[in-house]
Amino acid sequence: MQVFPFLVVAWIVVVGLYGMVTSRDLIHQIICLIVVQSSTYVLLLGVGYVTGGVAPYLFDISPHPKAVDPVVQALALTDVVVEAAVTALLLSFAVQAYKRFGTLDPHDLAEFKG
Amino acid sequence: MTPNAVMDILQVTVLVLVAAGATVVVRTRDRIRLVLVLSAYGMLLAVLFFVFQAPDVTLSELAVGAIALPLILLLAIAKVRKPQ
Amino acid sequence: MTSRQRLWLFALGAAGLVACYLWAFAGLPGFGHYPGPYGPEIMRHVLAQTNATGVVSAVNFEYRGFDTLGEEFILFTAAAGMSVVLRRLRGEREEDSSPAADAANRQIPATSAAVRVVTLLMVGPTAVIGWWLATHAQTNPSGGFQGGVILATAFFLVYLSGEFIVFRRLRPDTVLDASEAIGAGGFAAVGVTAVAMSLPYLYNYLPLGTIPGAISSGGTIALISFLVGIEVAAAFVLIIGELLDQTLLRREARSEGSS
Numbered sequence: 434m435q436v437f438p439f440l441v442v443a444w445i446v447v448v449g450l451y452g453m454v455t456s457r458d459l460i461h462q463i464i465c466l467i468v469v470q471s472s473t474y475v476l477l478l479g480v481g482y483v484t485g486g487v488a489p490y491l492f493d494i495s496p497h498p499k500a501v502d503p504v505v506q507a508l509a510l511t512d513v514v515v516e517a518a519v520t521a522l523l524l525s526f527a528v529q530a531y532k533r534f535g536t537l538d539p540h541d542l543a544e545f546k547g
Numbered sequence: 548m549t550p551n552a553v554m555d556i557l558q559v560t561v562l563v564l565v566a567a568g569a570t571v572v573v574r575t576r577d578r579i580r581l582v583l584v585l586s587a588y589g590m591l592l593a594v595l596f597f598v599f600q601a602p603d604v605t606l607s608e609l610a611v612g613a614i615a616l617p618l619i620l621l622l623a624i625a626k627v628r629k630p631q
Numbered sequence: 632m633t634s635r636q637r638l639w640l641f642a643l644g645a646a647g648l649v650a651c652y653l654w655a656f657a658g659l660p661g662f663g664h665y666p667g668p669y670g671p672e673i674m675r676h677v678l679a680q681t682n683a684t685g686v687v688s689a690v691n692f693e694y695r696g697f698d699t700l701g702e703e704f705i706l707f708t709a710a711a712g713m714s715v716v717l718r719r720l721r722g723e724r725e726e727d728s729s730p731a732a733d734a735a736n737r738q739i740p741a742t743s744a745a746v747r748v749v750t751l752l753m754v755g756p757t758a759v760i761g762w763w764l765a766t767h768a769q770t771n772p773s774g775g776f777q778g779g780v781i782l783a784t785a786f787f788l789v790y791l792s793g794e795f796i797v798f799r800r801l802r803p804d805t806v807l808d809a810s811e812a813i814g815a816g817g818f819a820a821v822g823v824t825a826v827a828m829s830l831p832y833l834y835n836y837l838p839l840g841t842i843p844g845a846i847s848s849g850g851t852i853a854l855i856s857f858l859v860g861i862e863v864a865a866a867f868v869l870i871i872g873e874l875l876d877q878t879l880l881r882r883e884a885r886s887e888g889s890s
Contacts, residue, residue: 442652486600525623
């Protein structure tokens with residue numbers, strides 16, 4: 434349990450990269466990029482966790498509890514929302530590539546220049 | 548069982564499910580199926596963040612990863628479909 | 632290079648990556664033993680300094696407000712980039728803009744009554760929940776980013792219920808662009824106002840309130856969170872709108888080619 438979440442992070446990264454390398458479809462490649470990015474959220478929250486800690490909200494508990502780290506949660510929070518917008522931009526690139534070249538296979542797309 | 552042990556078991560279970568979910572997302576090749584699998588993966592991640600004592604990140608991941616992102620993906624897939 | 636060779640190259644690279652990861656994780660202090668001084672330090676001083684009980688939002692909009700400003704502008708740029716990338720290619724004309732004609736052009740099955748009732752009933756509560764989340768950042772787990780996305784979801788529900796005409800009328804481009812600009816620019820303006828009062832950029836200059844966790848507490852946190860909520864909602868509705876407009880354009884080209 435000391436190191437298990439980090440092993441899961443490494444697994445997700447490798448699986449996502451494997452999907453990107455062996456993909457024959459641009460849309461599938463973009464989704465594998467999302468999977469790789471989700472591993473960073475798990476890593477951030479795993480680093481900041483305190484055993485026996487509560488969520489860092491002081492609304493109805495004593496003012497000095499033993500709480501998990503709030504800074505990494507703030508980073509992960511904005512990250513999640515911004516990732517969706519960037520993925521939408523990537524998908525629009527894929528849509529334009531399909532309109533221009535008629536195919537979404539990365540191996541075929543690599544042959545076109547310019 | 549002490550509360551710490553219960554939390555440990557819960558976290559290990561959800562972590563294993565998330566690892567399996569990532570593998571399933573990567574191995575899905577059909578596009579329409581990918582949308583549903585991605586939505587399920589987003590919900591699993593939300594449960595993981597909840598178990599890691601992060602309710603704010605859970606809210607974000609639920610709204611974005613399980614709803615908005617599959618919708619954007621579905622619309623993009625609809626545009627690159629071969630016209631029937 | 633064949634695909635087998637590519638796979639072997641990837642396996643080599645992945646092995647190196649995993650070795651580096653394991654070496655790095657061995658140096659971490661273990662899961663659950665977070666030692667760092669930053670987190671506990673903030674937890675100790677947040678009530679005294681900002682009177683806000685939602686510590687994550689306080690960190691997001693006050694202690695690390697500058698980073699959040701950057702992230703929000705990433706969102707803004709992504710939405711603007713989509714409008715540029717999805718511009719009409721030469722050879723595609725815009726069809727007649729009467730919404731009824733567009734709705735008649737679509738050959739889709741009508742949505743079932745159950746779906747329509749449920750989605751239309753949920754539009755109101757979703758919008759209210761999104762608004763509530765965007766304005767209560769300093770008290771509970773909520774904040775501008777979550778509330779904005781849920782507010783955008785309320786718009787999508789209208790699209791899902793099959794009311795395409797209403798959906799197009801609910802998305803006037805001028806209003807969306809204006810609200811996105813107000814959200815993004817407003818955040819920057821709050822910081823600039825602090826500079827105008829000869830304080831550091833993004834300093835918390837509004838009154839902090841007396842009751843920790845009440846609506847009036849937190850100073851600029853509530854204001855910034857509200858502006859961020861507006862901006863995120865407008866950006867997401869714009870993004871979905873861009874993708875939807877493309878579908879309508881393609882149907883026009885296809886029906887022209889087949890006639």
